[in-house]
Amino acid sequence: MTQTVGFVGAGRMGGAIAKRIAADPAWEVFVYDPSAEALSRFEGTRARIAAAPREIAERCTYVVSSLPLPEDVDRLYSAAGIVAALHPGSVVVDLSTIDPYTGRRAAAAVEAAGATFVASPLGMGPRQAADGTLPLYLGGSSDALERAAAVLVAISKNQYVIGGVEQAYAAKLAINYVSMSNLAVLLEGFGIGAAAGIDRDLLCTLMQDGGARSFQSDVRLPWIIAGDFAPRFGIDLAQKDMRLAIDLAARYHAPAATGAAALQHFSSAQRAGLGGSDVGALWHVVGTNGSAKPA
Amino acid sequence: MTQTVGFVGAGRMGGAIAKRIAADPAWEVFVYDPSAEALSRFEGTRARIAAAPREIAERCTYVVSSLPLPEDVDRLYSAAGIVAALHPGSVVVDLSTIDPYTGRRAAAAVEAAGATFVASPLGMGPRQAADGTLPLYLGGSSDALERAAAVLVAISKNQYVIGGVEQAYAAKLAINYVSMSNLAVLLEGFGIGAAAGIDRDLLCTLMQDGGARSFQSDVRLPWIIAGDFAPRFGIDLAQKDMRLAIDLAARYHAPAATGAAALQHFSSAQRAGLGGSDVGALWHVVGTNGSAKPA
Numbered sequence: 001m002t003q004t005v006g007f008v009g010a011g012r013m014g015g016a017i018a019k020r021i022a023a024d025p026a027w028e029v030f031v032y033d034p035s036a037e038a039l040s041r042f043e044g045t046r047a048r049i050a051a052a053p054r055e056i057a058e059r060c061t062y063v064v065s066s067l068p069l070p071e072d073v074d075r076l077y078s079a080a081g082i083v084a085a086l087h088p089g090s091v092v093v094d095l096s097t098i099d100p101y102t103g104r105r106a107a108a109a110v111e112a113a114g115a116t117f118v119a120s121p122l123g124m125g126p127r128q129a130a131d132g133t134l135p136l137y138l139g140g141s142s143d144a145l146e147r148a149a150a151v152l153v154a155i156s157k158n159q160y161v162i163g164g165v166e167q168a169y170a171a172k173l174a175i176n177y178v179s180m181s182n183l184a185v186l187l188e189g190f191g192i193g194a195a196a197g198i199d200r201d202l203l204c205t206l207m208q209d210g211g212a213r214s215f216q217s218d219v220r221l222p223w224i225i226a227g228d229f230a231p232r233f234g235i236d237l238a239q240k241d242m243r244l245a246i247d248l249a250a251r252y253h254a255p256a257a258t259g260a261a262a263l264q265h266f267s268s269a270q271r272a273g274l275g276g277s278d279v280g281a282l283w284h285v286v287g288t289n290g291s292a293k294p295a
Numbered sequence: 296m297t298q299t300v301g302f303v304g305a306g307r308m309g310g311a312i313a314k315r316i317a318a319d320p321a322w323e324v325f326v327y328d329p330s331a332e333a334l335s336r337f338e339g340t341r342a343r344i345a346a347a348p349r350e351i352a353e354r355c356t357y358v359v360s361s362l363p364l365p366e367d368v369d370r371l372y373s374a375a376g377i378v379a380a381l382h383p384g385s386v387v388v389d390l391s392t393i394d395p396y397t398g399r400r401a402a403a404a405v406e407a408a409g410a411t412f413v414a415s416p417l418g419m420g421p422r423q424a425a426d427g428t429l430p431l432y433l434g435g436s437s438d439a440l441e442r443a444a445a446v447l448v449a450i451s452k453n454q455y456v457i458g459g460v461e462q463a464y465a466a467k468l469a470i471n472y473v474s475m476s477n478l479a480v481l482l483e484g485f486g487i488g489a490a491a492g493i494d495r496d497l498l499c500t501l502m503q504d505g506g507a508r509s510f511q512s513d514v515r516l517p518w519i520i521a522g523d524f525a526p527r528f529g530i531d532l533a534q535k536d537m538r539l540a541i542d543l544a545a546r547y548h549a550p551a552a553t554g555a556a557a558l559q560h561f562s563s564a565q566r567a568g569l570g571g572s573d574v575g576a577l578w579h580v581v582g583t584n585g586s587a588k589p590a
Contacts, residue, residue, distance in 0.1 A: 123505040123506065135504065137501070160500075160501065162493060162497065162501075163492065163493060163494070166491065167491055167493050170487065170491030170493065171488055171498070174485070174487040174491070174498070174501075175484070175501055175505055175506060175507045176507075177480075177483070177487060178480055178481055178484035178502060178506075178507035178509075178512075179505070179506035179507045181480035181484070181553065182477050182480055182509060184553045185472075185553050185554060186473055188473075188476075188549070188551050188552075188553055188554055189470070189472045189473035189476070189540075190469070191544070191547075191550065192468065192469040192472060192540060192544050192547065192549055192551070193465060193466055195544075195548075195549050196469070196543075196547070197458065197462060198457060198458060198466055198469075199458070202455070203466070203469070205455075206432070206455065206457075206466055206469075206470055210430055210470055210474070211419065211470060211471070211473075211510050212470045212471075212473035212477070214477060214510070215507070215508040215509070216506075217473075245484075248491075249486070252490035252491070253490075254483070254486045254487055255483055256483050256487070257483075257556040257557075258483055258553055258556040258557045259480060259483055259484070260556065261552040261553040261555065262552075262553045265550070265553070285550075
């Protein structure tokens with residue numbers, strides 16, 4: 001018996017997941033995206049294009065949303081969105097990286113319609129989305145997680161049950177906060193070493209071998225040194241995640257001064273027109289050319 | 296034929312290195328430290344206690360300094376210090392983490408006395424000092440490095456040749472800048488997650504498995520969660536390294552806003568009386584107790 005799943009948002013992450021599931025004949029897959037270019041990537045696959053999010057709510061047991069902004073999630077799970085079209089018994093899984101408050105509102109709207117809501121923001125990037133090894137940060141009641149189990153396993157078996165819906169979104173924001181701040185810190189430190197005239201490949205090795213080591217120094221720094229800024233995770237999204245994490249910290253009365261300074265670099269990169277580039281392009285606003293010789 | 300090496304500064308790092316070399320009968324080892332407690336740790340070893348740094352300069356071919364502050368290095372390698380007592384042909388190796396300007400001055404004073412100067416700030420911590428796997432960040436002319444080779448190999452075979460004296464010190468500052476800023480960022484992010492009510496062991500796993508991963512999340516975060524603040528690398532030294540790195544960035548006209556925010560946490564920890572604790576104790580000033588519930 002085939003099951004129906006529809007994706008609202010078929011960008012870099014949602015699109016890669018939808019494409020992988022569409023290759024499995026056990027699933028009938030629908031996709032909606034406002035971008036014709038995003039949809040064109042489904043030519044030659046088994047996935048069917050939906051005309052609107054509402055069509056997905058009407059035709060699918062599982063509704064998966066993967067949207068860039070909290071405002072997008074708010075709109076989708078509202079009266080003006082798909083809430084009225086959900087069947088009782090439908091299962092909604094939201095993969096977006098958003099604040100816990102918006103997530104709680106979306107969950108309440110979906111549950112009021114008699115459907116089930118699971119938060120499942122995603123770790124890592126498009127490569128892991130395509131090969132099914134993405135970390136899923138799951139939030140929801142145990143009943144909701146059970147109802148969503150079939151589609152969650154189809155997305156990835158690498159699952160972390162974080163707690164409630166709010167906790168799942170908060171965990172994702174905390175992770176991205178650290179990851180993106182580590183990148184800003186790494187580029188500042190690399191800039192100091194480069195300005196001192198240290199060979200860049202050697203400096204890369206130094207940042208990978210000792211106490212400075214991080215995911216960013218292991219994975220992203222070699223791309224940056226090679227001048228490869230192809231988007232895996234874009235500056236616009238990172239800036240949004242940092243902004244949401246810092247707002248969350250303030251609501252919790254928690255310190256976030258270091259990340260708040262890192263956020264300024266992401267905003268500078270946006271002003272420099274780099275919003276669509278990989279976050280590695282932060283180097284263009286943080287990096288120095290070593291021309292200033294020390295006194 | 297035994298060779299003579301003297302250590303000026305026998306603290307957590309210099310002391311561990313001196314003790315290891317003293318176990319090798321090929322070396323005659325002298326140690327000086329102003330702290331009687333530091334010297335008491337050499338009871339029962341082959342190392343001999345020197346009454347003053349000048350005695351080490353007079354009796355040893357190799358002079359190794361491992362001092363906390365640039366001011367200490369400045370004083371040691373001055374007319375009032377040991378410079379007049381160095382033999383032509385003596386080899387000085389400085390392991391301290393200091394700014395490149397002070398390092399350049401020390402090297403010039405030593406070279407003016409007809410001796411050789413090599414900068415060799417150290418990576419990692421006391422455990423690696425004791426087992427001889429410390430990364431050495433070497434700076435000096437190839438002639439100087441050759442003259443120092445015997446003692447450098449005795450300290451550690453894990454050697455990186457960075458460039459000149461200034462580059463070696465700058466590399467070390469850049470590495471510690473990233474490492475210590477990563478710690479500040481990690482604790483801020485961990486605080487957000489903890490305030491959201493996420494289980495701390497789970498949160499630790501999340502910080503180790505994905506984009507947030509770093510040396511600090513792998514190695515230090517478990518100590519912090521276990522409440523283990525035994526000093527491996529102390530807050531006073533980290534604060535000094537951050538201060539020097541940020542000053543260096545400013546001289547290079549390089550951005551260091553993120554690290555400058557991290558520095559404030561280290562200074563706060565000092566004001567809270569935590570200067571002698573491991574840097575993990577930064578948690579006491581950055582961590583939240585999760586008592587503030589979000590609106």
